[in-house]
Amino acid sequence: MTGNEIINLLVIVCVLLGTFLSLVTMVGLLRLPDVYSRSHAASKSATLGVMFILIGALLYFYQDYGLDARLILGILFVLITSPVAGHLISRAAYYSGVPLWDKSIRDDLKKVAKKRSSASE
Amino acid sequence: MRTNDVILKTVTQLVTFIIIIFSIYVFLSGHHHPGGGFIGGLMTAAAFVLIGLAFDIETVKKIIPIDFKLISATGMLIAVLTGIGSFVFDANFLSHTFDYFHLPLLGETELATAVLFDIGVYLVVIGITLTIIFTIGEDQ
Numbered sequence: 001m002t003g004n005e006i007i008n009l010l011v012i013v014c015v016l017l018g019t020f021l022s023l024v025t026m027v028g029l030l031r032l033p034d035v036y037s038r039s040h041a042a043s044k045s046a047t048l049g050v051m052f053i054l055i056g057a058l059l060y061f062y063q064d065y066g067l068d069a070r071l072i073l074g075i076l077f078v079l080i081t082s083p084v085a086g087h088l089i090s091r092a093a094y095y096s097g098v099p100l101w102d103k104s105i106r107d108d109l110k111k112v113a114k115k116r117s118s119a120s121e
Numbered sequence: 122m123r124t125n126d127v128i129l130k131t132v133t134q135l136v137t138f139i140i141i142i143f144s145i146y147v148f149l150s151g152h153h154h155p156g157g158g159f160i161g162g163l164m165t166a167a168a169f170v171l172i173g174l175a176f177d178i179e180t181v182k183k184i185i186p187i188d189f190k191l192i193s194a195t196g197m198l199i200a201v202l203t204g205i206g207s208f209v210f211d212a213n214f215l216s217h218t219f220d221y222f223h224l225p226l227l228g229e230t231e232l233a234t235a236v237l238f239d240i241g242v243y244l245v246v247i248g249i250t251l252t253i254i255f256t257i258g259e260d261q
Contacts (some may be wrong), residue, residue, distance in 0.1 A: 061242060069146075073139060073143055080135060080136060080139075087128055
């Protein structure tokens, strides 16, 4: 195999993995029971899916134009920001009183949140 | 009650640099690639809005100690002055020109006077966006 074919194969694998993970995200969003597990699905697999697609694009354009700084920055940016967005959304949901799934058995944040809300009053 | 958001604040400190560097890149590459003063200014303003969200408006005002309206006024002045500057060389209003120069480190570089106009646009967009958002944001 020539180098070109290897890069093309890697591009195909990356893009397919990325689309598969995005599909997994969608299924997770539709099927999971409450906000917290949904945001778990959305922030984790969507991040990795988008990053795989961007890496595929990086490799594809590497053949003709060399490394694209914008794509590298984009990969870094998604890696940094998307989990934080998930964290902030689920925290906002928790503090505005969205209930957990009725089968969940453990809530460590409850004690801290109660202590803090009683301290602020 | 101000909630404890260490994660947001730390990530903001990191990400703001990426956004501002990228906005400067977009601003400078506007002559030959997609980009330019408008989108660059919007992205810089977005970085400051992010700081304003994670910390508060006082922090942004400490970073930019000038009135935001003054920034847009300066930008407008620069844009008009580049237009008037073409009269000095006996050309029509807003005529632009470019030439190739040898700069240290950068080598052969194309310098266009359109960049000066773009700096004006950049400053106007930053000033206007920050003025609008932070006037709405202030609860007084």
